[in-house]
Amino acid sequence: MARDSQAALVALNRFGFGARGGASGDLINASSDPRGFVKAELARASGVLLEAPGLQSTQQLGQAVFAYQDQVKQAREAAKAAAPADMPAPTEQKPALRRNLSLNAAATEVAGQMAETKPADSPAKAETMQQGSTPPSAKPAPQPLNVIQKTFRAEALARLQRATLAECGFTERLVVFWSNHFCISASKGELARIWAGAFEREAIRPHVLGRFADMLRAVEQHPAMLFFLDNQQSLGPDSRAGQNRKRGLNENLAREIMELHTLGVGGGYTQDDVTSLARIITGWTFAGRQGQLGPPGSFVFNANAHQPGPQMLLGKTYEPAGLAQGEAALADIARHPSTANFIATKFVGHFVADDPPPALVARLRDVFVRTDGDLKALATTLVDSDEAWKAPLTKMRSPYDFLVASGRLLARVPEDPGAYLNSLNLLGQPLWSPAGPNGFPDTSAAWAAPEGIKLRLDIAAQLGARLGNNIDPLDLLEFAAADAASIETRRTVERAESRQQALALLLMSPEMQRR
Amino acid sequence: MIDCVENRLLTSRRGLLLGGASFAAWAYLPKFARAADGRDPRLIVVILRGALDGLSTVAPIGDPDYAGLHGSIALAADGAHPAIPLDSFFALHPAMPEFSRMYRDKHAAVIHAVSTPYRDRSHFDGQDVLESGYAGPGRVQSGWLNRALDALPRGERVSSGLAVGPTTPLVLRGNAPTVGWAPVALPQADDDTAMRLVDLYRHRDPALATALSQGLQLDKAASGDDMKRKPGNAVAQMRQVARGAAKLMAADDGPRIAALAFDGWDTHANEGGPVGRLAFLLGGLDGALAEFEGGLGERWRDSVVVVATEFGRTARINGTDGTDHGTGTIALLAGGAVRGGRVIADWPGLKLANLHEGRDLKPTTDLRSVIKGVLQGQFGLSDRVLAETVFPDSASAKPMQGLVAS
Numbered sequence: 001m002a003r004d005s006q007a008a009l010v011a012l013n014r015f016g017f018g019a020r021g022g023a024s025g026d027l028i029n030a031s032s033d034p035r036g037f038v039k040a041e042l043a044r045a046s047g048v049l050l051e052a053p054g055l056q057s058t059q060q061l062g063q064a065v066f067a068y069q070d071q072v073k074q075a076r077e078a079a080k081a082a083a084p085a086d087m088p089a090p091t092e093q094k095p096a097l098r099r100n101l102s103l104n105a106a107a108t109e110v111a112g113q114m115a116e117t118k119p120a121d122s123p124a125k126a127e128t129m130q131q132g133s134t135p136p137s138a139k140p141a142p143q144p145l146n147v148i149q150k151t152f153r154a155e156a157l158a159r160l161q162r163a164t165l166a167e168c169g170f171t172e173r174l175v176v177f178w179s180n181h182f183c184i185s186a187s188k189g190e191l192a193r194i195w196a197g198a199f200e201r202e203a204i205r206p207h208v209l210g211r212f213a214d215m216l217r218a219v220e221q222h223p224a225m226l227f228f229l230d231n232q233q234s235l236g237p238d239s240r241a242g243q244n245r246k247r248g249l250n251e252n253l254a255r256e257i258m259e260l261h262t263l264g265v266g267g268g269y270t271q272d273d274v275t276s277l278a279r280i281i282t283g284w285t286f287a288g289r290q291g292q293l294g295p296p297g298s299f300v301f302n303a304n305a306h307q308p309g310p311q312m313l314l315g316k317t318y319e320p321a322g323l324a325q326g327e328a329a330l331a332d333i334a335r336h337p338s339t340a341n342f343i344a345t346k347f348v349g350h351f352v353a354d355d356p357p358p359a360l361v362a363r364l365r366d367v368f369v370r371t372d373g374d375l376k377a378l379a380t381t382l383v384d385s386d387e388a389w390k391a392p393l394t395k396m397r398s399p400y401d402f403l404v405a406s407g408r409l410l411a412r413v414p415e416d417p418g419a420y421l422n423s424l425n426l427l428g429q430p431l432w433s434p435a436g437p438n439g440f441p442d443t444s445a446a447w448a449a450p451e452g453i454k455l456r457l458d459i460a461a462q463l464g465a466r467l468g469n470n471i472d473p474l475d476l477l478e479f480a481a482a483d484a485a486s487i488e489t490r491r492t493v494e495r496a497e498s499r500q501q502a503l504a505l506l507l508m509s510p511e512m513q514r515r
Numbered sequence: 516m517i518d519c520v521e522n523r524l525l526t527s528r529r530g531l532l533l534g535g536a537s538f539a540a541w542a543y544l545p546k547f548a549r550a551a552d553g554r555d556p557r558l559i560v561v562i563l564r565g566a567l568d569g570l571s572t573v574a575p576i577g578d579p580d581y582a583g584l585h586g587s588i589a590l591a592a593d594g595a596h597p598a599i600p601l602d603s604f605f606a607l608h609p610a611m612p613e614f615s616r617m618y619r620d621k622h623a624a625v626i627h628a629v630s631t632p633y634r635d636r637s638h639f640d641g642q643d644v645l646e647s648g649y650a651g652p653g654r655v656q657s658g659w660l661n662r663a664l665d666a667l668p669r670g671e672r673v674s675s676g677l678a679v680g681p682t683t684p685l686v687l688r689g690n691a692p693t694v695g696w697a698p699v700a701l702p703q704a705d706d707d708t709a710m711r712l713v714d715l716y717r718h719r720d721p722a723l724a725t726a727l728s729q730g731l732q733l734d735k736a737a738s739g740d741d742m743k744r745k746p747g748n749a750v751a752q753m754r755q756v757a758r759g760a761a762k763l764m765a766a767d768d769g770p771r772i773a774a775l776a777f778d779g780w781d782t783h784a785n786e787g788g789p790v791g792r793l794a795f796l797l798g799g800l801d802g803a804l805a806e807f808e809g810g811l812g813e814r815w816r817d818s819v820v821v822v823a824t825e826f827g828r829t830a831r832i833n834g835t836d837g838t839d840h841g842t843g844t845i846a847l848l849a850g851g852a853v854r855g856g857r858v859i860a861d862w863p864g865l866k867l868a869n870l871h872e873g874r875d876l877k878p879t880t881d882l883r884s885v886i887k888g889v890l891q892g893q894f895g896l897s898d899r900v901l902a903e904t905v906f907p908d909s910a911s912a913k914p915m916q917g918l919v920a921s
Contacts, residue, residue, distance in 0.1 A: 230784045233835040248834025252783040255636070255840070265637045265652070271872065274636075435778055436565075438639055445656070448723060454730030457712060461704030488718040492711060501708050508712050510720040 005484035007034040010389055013515040014351060017169030018405035021479045026167070031482075038383050041171045042376060048171050048205050052158040056151070058198045058223055062297015064147050065194050066289040148194045152186065155197020156417040156431055163404045164413050174208045174379060175200065176400065177350050179432075182219045182261060183439040184228035186432045191227050196432035199224035212343065212373030213334035220257060220330060221299045223286035229253035229437060236282035236307025249307075254278035256437045258333065267338030273314055279307040280318060281326045340368040344378075346442075351382060352391050354443045360387040393514045396444040399427035401515065402456060406507050409480050410467060423459055427452060460507040461500075468500030476503070481511045556852060556893040557764055557818040558772045559807060560660055562684055563800070564642060565780035567824035569844030570876060571793055572611075573625045573858065577604035580865035586832045588788040596789030601625065605858045609789050610797040613805040614849060621856035623849040624918070626885050628860050630826055630878035632912075634871075636840035638781065641825030646686035648883070648906045657689030660774055663890050663905045664691035687774040750799035753777055757803035761810025777803075780824060784835040804849050816851035819889055819919060823882060829874050830865055843876030846885050852893065854920045881912040892919025 008031035012019050015038045019026040030037040041047060056064070145153070163172045179200045186193040203222040207215035219225050226232045234250035235242040242248050254277035258269045283306030287294040294300040301323040311318050311325070316332065318325050333339060344364035348356035364381055371377045382388055397405060403423055407414060414420060424431050434440045441447070473493050477485055489509045496502035506512065574590040575581050576598060582589045590598040590606060598606035599615045605627065607615050617623035633644035633652065640652035648659025687693050709731055716724035756775055763769045779796055786793050800822070808815050827844030843863070848855065863869050863877040871877040887901045891914045902910040 230835060230837075233784050235834050237834060242834065247836070250783055250833050250835040250837065251839045259637050265635075265640050271636065271874075436638065436781075444722075448726050450726045450728075450730035452730075453723060453726045457704045457709060457727065457730075461708055464708075486719050488715055492715040496711065497707065501711070504704060504708055505712055505715065509715065510723065513723065514720070 004034065005031050005482045007031065007389060008037075009481055009484045009511070010034065010393065011038050012168060013393060013405075014388065014395075015168065015170045015383065016173060017163055017166065017401065018408055018512070018515075019479050019481075020164075020408045020411060021476055022411035024411075024479070027479060027482050030168070034389070035383055038168055038170050039380065041166070041168050042209060042379060042383075044171075045209050047166075048175065048208050050158055050162055050201050050205055052154075052161075054154055055158060055201065056198070058195055058202060059295055059297040061151060061194045061198055062191065062223060062286070063295075064151070065190050066296055068147050069190070070289075148190050151194045152196065153417050153421070155201075156421060157414060159197065159200070160404065160407075160414045160417055160420055164407050169404075169408075170379075170383075171208065173351075174375075175205055177347070178204050178208055178215065178375075180434070180439040180442070181346065182215070182225070183434050183437065184224045184432070185434055185437075187430075188228050192224060195222075195224035195227070200432075207375065209376040209379070210374075212339075212368070212375055213331055215375070216261065216334050217327060217330055219261070220253070220281070221284060223297060223299055226253070226284060226286055226299070229256055231281060232285040234278060234282050235305045236279060238309070239282060239305050239307055241302070241305040242282075242307075249275070249278050249282065251275060251278035254281060257330075260438055262333045262342065263336055263338040264342030267336070267342060269314060272312075276311045276313045277329060280311050280313065280329050282307045283323070284326060334373055337369065340365045340373075344368055347378060347382065350442050352388050353394060354445075357387045357391065360385050394444065395515050396447040397513055397515050398440065398442075398447055399424055399429040399452075399456075400431070402427075402513065405512060406460075406463065409476055409507075409512070410463070410471070426459070427455055456513075457504070457508055460504040463507065464500040464502070464504030468498065468503040471499065471503060473499060473502035473506050477506055480506070485509075485511055554817045554852075555814065556771065557811065557814055557850075558889065558893050559760070559764070559818070559820045560686060560774040561800075561803070561820060561822045562642070562646065562686060562774065562776040563780045563822065563824040564638070564776055564778045565782075565824075566638065566641070566826050566828055566840055567780045567844055568782060568786065568793060568828040568838050569627065569629075569824075570827070570830060571786065571788070571838075572608050572797060573601065573627055573845050574598055574606050574608070575604060575627070575862065575865065576606045578862070578865050584831045584865055587836050588786050588791075588793075588832055588838075590789060594789070598789070601858050604862070605860075608794065608797050610794040611801040613801045613808075614847065617804070617808070617849050618856055622851055622853050623847070624853055624855040625858040626846045626848070626860065626880055626882075626915075627858055628843045628863055628876055628878055629846050629880040629882050629885060630843050631882045633826065634842065636826065636842075638825060638840070643685070645823060645825045645882070646684060648686075648909075650908055656685075658684070658686035658774075659886070659905050660686045660772065661689030661691045661693065663894070663896060663901075664693075664772060665689065666896060666900045666904055667894060684774045684776045750795060750802060753799035754802040754806050757806035758810055761807045765811050765814050775803075782828070782837050783833070783839060784837040786832075786837040807849075818850040819852050819893055820847075820849045821886060821889055822847035822849070823886070827876055830870055830876050831874065841875035842871045843878035846882055848885075848889065848918060852919050854917055859915075880915075881909075883909050883912040884915045885918070887912065888915035888918040890914075892921065 005027065008027050011030040011034040012026060019030075163169060166172050182204065184192055184196060184199055186196040199222050203218040203225070204215065207218060223232075229252045230250045231253040233247075234253070235245065235247050237248035251274050255274045257277065258267065258274065259265055263269055283302040283304070285293070285300060285302050285305065287296050287298050287300050289296050293302055303322055306322060309320055313329055314332070314336070318329055321328070341361075344361045345356055348361050348364060352360065360382075363385065364378055367374075367377050367381045403420055407420075421431055429440055473496070477490065477493055481489075489506075489511055492509070493502045493506050496505055570581070570585060571588060571590065574585070576590060576592055582591070590608060592598060592600065592606060596609045598609055599612070600606045601615075601618060605625065607618070614623055618625075631641070631644045632650045633641050635641070637652075643652040643655070644650070646658045647653070647655040648662065649655055709727070713724055713727055713731070716727055760773055760775060764771070764773060777800065780793075782793050785791065788794070804820060807818070807820055811818055823846045824844055826840065826842055828838035828841040830841065833839050859880070861879040863879050865876070867873060869877055883906045887906065887909075890896045890901060890905065891898075896905065898914060901914060902912075906912065
């Protein structure tokens with residue numbers, strides 16, 4: 001049979017999240033028609049959306065935060081009124097207690113929890129898997145989570161489960177790419193944290209196989225982005241609210257729209273354009289807890305805060321039209337040649353190589369222009385290209401890729417996101433929480449740094465210690481790479497001194513680390 | 516913040532440090548050209564990422580236009596939290612008493628209205644220029660501090676076991692091998708497993724072999740330190756990193772040259788004046804400087820700490836009591852080797868006509884001149900090496916004289 005394991009590895013690792021273990025047969029399926037295997041997911045457009053029981057809309061979540069904040073405030077005031085000054089408020093007692101936990105002991109749980117996930121193929125094994133875990137009685141009773149923490153974990157879990165169960169994972173990789181391109185950071189505050197998952201579900205996912213302009217508008221009008229980049233505070237200096245409150249512009253979002261989301265640095269805009277766009281999108285905000293402008297937590301256009309008058313942006317005049325003024329501006333920016341170039345370069349840089357092949361970038365740029373930013377066409381062109389299949393697998397998996405790929409190979413569907421979230425924190429990629437609006441880095445240099453690799457090994461060793469006993473590492477190597485595995489990797493796994501060690505080495509092998 | 520507690524609980528300090536700060540140092544003990552005079556100089560570069568508001572840190576309260584431009588967040592000589600006068604014109608943010616003390620003792624200096632040659636307002640490009648030392652942004656993979664190290668005669672390898680941090684700042688990246696430090700929290704893979712993996716990488720993936728080998732040189736130097744984890748705020752993190760770095764650098768075989776980066780200075784909204792968000796961060800920076808001083812002990816005498824940022828912020832506050840991306844800002848020097856007690860500034864004034872593009876403090880001093888002056892004073896690097904290798908094509912930015920006591 002004309003099976004090409006190397007091409008299957010490209011299909012699964014470059015485009016997807018790696019082969020699943022168990023009875024999935026991913027590698028075999030991918031090897032008979034690698035391109036078809038990748039593209040099959042694109043045909044299932046509904047597979048991009050993520051709905052799970054309990055996941056709520058941005059508006060509902062915003063209201064939940066407002067209610068929670070009111071509750072905390074009331075509790076604090078009640079405690080202050082009722083208790084003498086030397087008695088701590090009850091709400092503050094438990095976090096303090098938990099802070100005293102040994103972090104070393106806690107870190108041991110990182111891999112432990114991951115090991116305690118449910119095996120996808122054989123529920124019967126679940127009991128024996130528990131052997132290595134810490135007895136629950138040794139830990140203090142967990143602090144009940146507040147609504148923000150609960151939501152963040154539920155959103156994280158839904159995303160992790162989707163990625164673990166996906167056939168190839170190309171669609172989910174696209175989601176992760178776009179979500180990082182248009183990132184917000186949960187560390188901005190309580191609203192950002194509770195909205196992080198909903199932002200991705202509502203503004204990113206519906207458009208991952210749709211149009212760039214639609215994604216752009218959805219993102220820039222999403223309360224999470226408006227909050228993250230301060231636009232809800234920006235007032236037109238000559239607007240009624242600006243005049244009354246003696247406050248004015250904040251150009252943070254306007255700048256990042258052009259620098260990071262569309263045109264890119266050097267994309268042909270000036271400081272005046274930044275200021276103009278900032279004026280144009282004044283009034284783009286979300287309704288607060290009082291709900292004066294609309295249902296609390298929903299996007300609203302506040303005409304009172306909107307800078308009146310025409311604005312000149314990138315050489316074109318935008319007549320006053322309220323919300324439509326900004327929508328027209330965004331639509332034009334989405335169509336700008338610099339945007340096509342910026343997106344094509346970043347897209348190829350993510351999937352193919354840190355130094356993206358110029359011919360491939362040019363082709364994707366042309367497709368972007370010709371199709372008016374059809375992102376499905378962009379993805380399809382990438383998969384159809386020769387370059388994407390010929391380029392060696394040199395990109396380093398990000399921590400998220402690595403953890404998801406490991407979970408898939410081990411055929412364990414997470415039931416609790418804790419282990420993943422903690423590991424991502426340790427490895428420098430805290431979920432939905434990049435340090436700045438430019439998102440997490442996307443180069444091998446960033447993720448193949450010494451400390452990062454050493455930490456991955458520590459996590460792999462913990463996983464090996466907890467799971468190795470019940471797993472045949474050579475079977476896993478077959479699932480992961482079959483005869484595309486190097487002779488050295490095979491030998492290293494075969495000659496390991498224990499199954500535990502073999503599993504750690506397999507997870508750390510170049511076949512599992514590079515994509 | 517309550518919602519962060521959960522995430523931080525199970526995070527090692529390493530994870531925390533990666534988020535907000537990082538530290539890396541040169542792997543070798545340089546043989547300084549001027550070792551003959553008995554000095555054993557140390558240099559620490561602190562990068563403030565996000566663009567520090569220089570006008571709020573060292574305020575030109577003597578400038579008649581300052582109070583109007585900086586509006587609600589302007590510092591003043593009076594009030595509940597008065598700024599600390601540095602001379603008849605400039606005053607220091609009240610959150611920085613340690614720096615003020617060093618300044619009084621003539622071991623700290625301010626350079627004002629300074630900037631890199633970068634004139635646009637992108638953080639990422641601005642940091643690129645600040646750290647790469649090139650005149651413009653680009654895909655450069657080495658920093659000026661690393662190239663300065665490369666120009667020094669390399670001495671013996673620093674033996675205290677160190678692991679390279681995953682976020683070595685660009686300023687210290689390049690040919691000259693560097694090490695980093697971050698405490699260990701996770702149970703570690705055993706040596707045998709690690710050695711087998713190094714062996715596999717050697718055959719199949721040399722780049723990962725190098726990375727892992729370096730990563731395995733564990734942080735013995737930091738073991739036994741007093742840095743029990745304390746998941747805290749950005750201020751605590753800054754102090755912690757500084758304390759650990761100072762401890763390592765104080766050792767006889769410790770690194771002499773190091774770089775750190777602190778994040779979070781992008782104060783677009785509600786920046787705060789004498790108290791508030793920026794005040795909080797400046798308190799952390801001030802604490803970090805005190806940790807350097809305390810931790811370096813005897814070595815502080817020959818040390819210089821350079822604090823720099825990618826650009827400044829608008830002279831006029833924006834509509835949300837913050838400041839947007841600007842141009843001119845400050846650089847700070849601290850250390851026993853600094854000829855301090857001075858604010859060095861060719862003050863351009865804050866009249867509208869004097870502002871850069873009508874909005875930013877106009878830079879009148881090239882930051883490269885300041886750094887060159889420090890590198891020359893500490894390590895004796897020549898004008899030519901500084902103008903061609905360390906900061907390519909920078910002959911016009913002459914090293915500033917007299918920054919370092921000799």
